Amino acid sequence: MKFQNITYTIPWNLFLITLGSLIAGIGLKAIVIPNGMITGGFSGAGILVFYYTKIFTPGIWYFILNIPVFIFGWIFVSRRFLLYSLYGAIVLTLSIDLIRFEIPVKDLMLAAMAGGAIIGAGAGIVFRSLGSAGGNDIIAIILNQKFGIRIGTYNFIFNFVLFFFSFGLLDTDLILYSMAMSYISSQVIEYFITLFNQRKLIFIISNNPRQIADEIMDKLNRGATFLKGEGAYSGMEKDIIMMVANTFQIKRVEEIAFTIDPDAFLITENTFNVLGKGFSKRKVY
Helix, strand or coil: CCHHCCCCCCHHHHHHHHHHHHHHHHHHHHHHHHHHCCCHHHHHHHHHHHHHCCCCCCHHHHHHHHHHHHHHHHHHHHHHHHHHHHHHHHHHHHHHHCCCCCCCCCCCHHHHHHHHHHHHHHHHHHCCCCCCCCHHHHHHHHHHHHHCCCCCHHHHHHHHHHHCEEEECEEEHHHEEEEEEEHHHHHHHHHHCCCCCCCCCEEEEEHHHHHHHHHHHHHHCCCCEEEEECCCCCCCCEEEEEEEEEEHHHHHHHCCCCHCCCCEEEEECCCCEEECCEEEECCCC
């Protein structure tokens, strides 16, 4: 079975959601809460409510805040997404409430860095699935699907607003450290989301485009497309090779191109995501 097909199986998605929620729960319960900080999103809102009410637990508050959001998930995404997200919310709730150990990080900046990295890694793993861990993740995915807003970017903006309204309620230093942790977490989330999707877009301008393209298709098993171009100075028409490769194939593409044509011109660009045959499959929630 191809990996692209595995990503749509129920066991694989439950595995990602479980693993990611457990990792995020460790970051929350073992680092964030012992140091009196708050996270962003609904988990941070739940922690904030817990700090001031001392009623229930942060995990229960997180689950309560999720209830209206699940309704939006049902309406705007899908029943499958909702069920996966409900499972993720339950796992994260249990993780927050049942984890009893602490990671002894006393320096608040180190705690912010460690907490942000762990929580971001957990959330990023969950986002690789077809569900979420509930809460703000549901809203983030709805906005990403409907309007193309990047998940990490939305999370950072939401958290900035949450922290802004926390001033006067919590110690200023703790809020600032929490904001730093939120930024780190958002960057780690984006990294995990694009970890296996990012590819390189390559343009090759040469006097021997057909020979180079044939070598690339034969040796790298990668397709290529000819774009019609014209030299601005020479006025000569040329076939420009456009192709997509992973990072491990860039040097081999360079070797093929410059071995055939030492005067070739090669441009490499980063791509956020590549969907289609031979690459990632479009994720449908």
